[in-house]
Amino acid sequence: MRRMLIVGAGQSGLQLALGLQAQGYEVTLMSNRTADEIRVGRVMSTQCMFHTALQHERDLEINFWEEQAPRIQGLGVSVAGPVTPLGHPRLVDWVGELDGCAQSVDQRLKMAGWMDAFERRGGRLVIHGATVSDLNFLAERYDLLLVAAGKGELGSLFGRDATRSPYTSPQRALAVAYVHGLAPRLEHPDLEAVRCNLVPDVGELYVMPALTASGRADILFWEAIPGGPADVFEGVTDPSEHLALTLELMEWFTPWEYGRATRVELTDAGGTLSGRYTPTVRDPIGRLPGGGLVLGVADVVVTNDPLTGQGSNSAAKCAASYLASIVEHGDRPFDEAWMRRTFARFWATARHVTKWTNAMLAPPPDHIVRLLGAAGQLPAVAHRFANGFDDPADFENFFYEPDKTAAYLEEAEAAGAAEVAEDAEDAEDGGTDAADVGDAIDTASEAAEQVG
Known part of the structure; x- marks a missing residue:
């Protein structure tokens, strides 16, 4: 029986440990915290998992929270316009339907549950903050060492890949609050959806339904441009102050979201998180002092x-x-x-995520502004953009290059006009003129361009 050592008890480390365990490998998992410490600790992420990723959990039969978690059926985008005396208006607002439901489960709940399952199934769980010297000592005792925890000393094993890492500093300051009491979106009160609110020169506010230990919750997540007006969370340690700042920013920059957040409260004392880090791709192989090799996993080597x-x-x-x-x-x-072959196989998928995320961190060029505006008038465009969150490779076909975007929008506009014309033929009053579709897109695009 082949022996595996995995350092790190997050999404990738635990999922891989449980998968190897199911295949009959002898697996040792090292974590710097116990399951109980994770359960009562601070929130760790803002995870929203889409269909393809969730299917990997289903295949391993570790989708323990599928029935309890909110079924996220849509993803919407709003774009704020220039400031007025009353704050920021909305220039763009739409929601696209997901082909497969997404879900968000508080990682405190998920990782603790998976650790318990790993031990129940006979896995060896070692509670220890691993060091390079630990791995150097253990290298000869295992057939393969995998590092799925890259903070601190272990991260130094994996050198930065400058050719794939365009940024050398954090591009956003992150601030998270898990809350109860958020009201539904008035535009779609019966549809659970992730809402992405873009505020030019300020950052982004994400709002997503989630499951936490105390039940259904929502995540309020600011991605602030460093040094900008929303970069106000550094040094804030009091959870109540953190939530108050979150709501103040929402009231001014995204009043349409603030309107449903006036009665929210934190899910628990550990329901806030803030920080920042630099997007980086690293060499997947770490070399130990004694000559042994370790393989980096997930965000240890591809951090977006x-x-x-x-x-x-x-x-x-x-x-x-x-x-x-x-x-x-x-x-x-x-x-x-x-x-190297193993990492290359993963990179074939991960490179699309890195390219898309790095592009979204920059101010949107004109063709992307038009794309977002058109999605408000053409459901097919909104649908395709929303489902790109599940399969980012599709953005190669219509997102990055102005010519491809223009060709796609021309095709989508023609299809939309044809659909309107067909509906009009069936209507007694003649319905809407198909040409109105193109006019509506132009109007939405002109409004969206005001954010530039």
């Missing part, structure tokens, strides 16, 4: 800003990809060539 909500999704996809590579390799040595 949470702006596009891909962290847990990429972690789940990495764990599934690595699991397949390990099983397919059989009894052969896990040498450097295999490690």
Whole structure:
């Protein structure tokens, strides 16, 4: 029986541990905290997992919270316009339907539950903050060492890949609050949806339904441009002050979201989180002092800003990809060539996430402004953009290049006009003129361009 050591008990480390365990491997998992410490600790993330990532959990039968978590059926975008005496108006607002439901489960709940399941199934759980010297000592005792926790000393094992890492400093200051008491969106009160609110020169506010230990909750998540008016959370340690600042920013910059948040309260004393980090891609292989090799997992080697909500999704996809590579390799040595092939297999998916996230961190060019405006008039465009969160590879086809965006919008506008014309033929009063579709798109785009 082949022996595996995994350092890190997050989405990727635990999912991979449980997957290897199910395949008959002898797995040791190292975590710097117990399950109980995680349960009562501070929130760790703003995870929203989409269909493909969730299916990896279903395949392993570890989707324990599927029935309790809110079924997220849509993803919406709002764009704030220039400031007025009354604050920021909304220039763009739409929601696209997801092909498969998404969900968000508080990682305190999920990781603690998975750790318990791993132990129940016979896995060896070691509570210890691993160091480089620990791994150097253990290297000869295991067939493969995988590092799924990159903070602190272990992160130094994996050098920065400058060719894939355009940023050298944090591009957003992050602030999270888990709350109870948020009212539904008036535009779709019966539809659970993630809402992305873009505020030019300020940042983004995400609002997403979630499940936490105390039941259904919502996550309020500011992504503030460093040094901008929403970058106000550094040094704030009091949870009540954190929530008050969150709401103050919402009231001024996203009043349409603040209107449903006037009665919210924190889910618990650990329901806030703030910080910032630099998006970075690293060499996937770490070299130990004694010559042993370790393979980095998920965000240890591909760290993206949470702006596009891909962290847990990429972690789940990495764990599934690595699991397949390990099983397919059989009894052969896990040498450097295999490690590079294994990472390359994951990078084939992860590169799309990195490209899209880095693009979204920059001010939107004109063709993206037009795309977001058109989505408010053409449900097919809203649908495609929303489902890109599940499959970011599709953005290659219509997002990055102005010519591809223009061609796609022309095609979508023609299809929309044809649909309107067909409906009009069936209406006794003649219905809406199909040409109105194009006019509406132009109007929405002109409004959206005001944010530039």
